[in-house]
Amino acid sequence: MFAFLGNIGFGEIVVIAIVGLILFGERLPEVAKSLGKNVSDLNKSLKETKDSILNPDLNEPINDAVNTLKKEAGDINKILIETKDAVADESPIDKAPDMENRTENTGDKT
Numbered sequence: 001m002f003a004f005l006g007n008i009g010f011g012e013i014v015v016i017a018i019v020g021l022i023l024f025g026e027r028l029p030e031v032a033k034s035l036g037k038n039v040s041d042l043n044k045s046l047k048e049t050k051d052s053i054l055n056p057d058l059n060e061p062i063n064d065a066v067n068t069l070k071k072e073a074g075d076i077n078k079i080l081i082e083t084k085d086a087v088a089d090e091s092p093i094d095k096a097p098d099m100e101n102r103t104e105n106t107g108d109k110t
Contacts, residue, residue, distance in 0.1 A: 024031050
């Protein structure tokens with residue numbers, strides 16, 4: 001657990017305990033309880049994160065939602081392409097009135 005400290009002897013542990021008592025005094029049990037709770041919460045969060053990554057059953061709803069969104073995006077893209085093609089087929093020149101054969105009623109009776 002304390003591998004980062006290297007070879008720590010009994011004397012060093014006693015010194016650390018005395019310094020802890022001097023610094024925290026009567027609050028030492030409260031500080032130790034808070035520290036233990038925080039370490040426990042951290043371990044619980046790490047375990048939940050690991051389980052969510054490694055357990056595909058937990059990711060299934062997310063994968064279903066992603067697949068549904070991809071399908072809907074494909075459908076929307078298909079509709080947009082069809083609309084674009086339909087608009088391109090209806091050229092404004094083709095829809096313009098035939099000016100050569102058109103007779104206008106100008107009100108003149110000549």
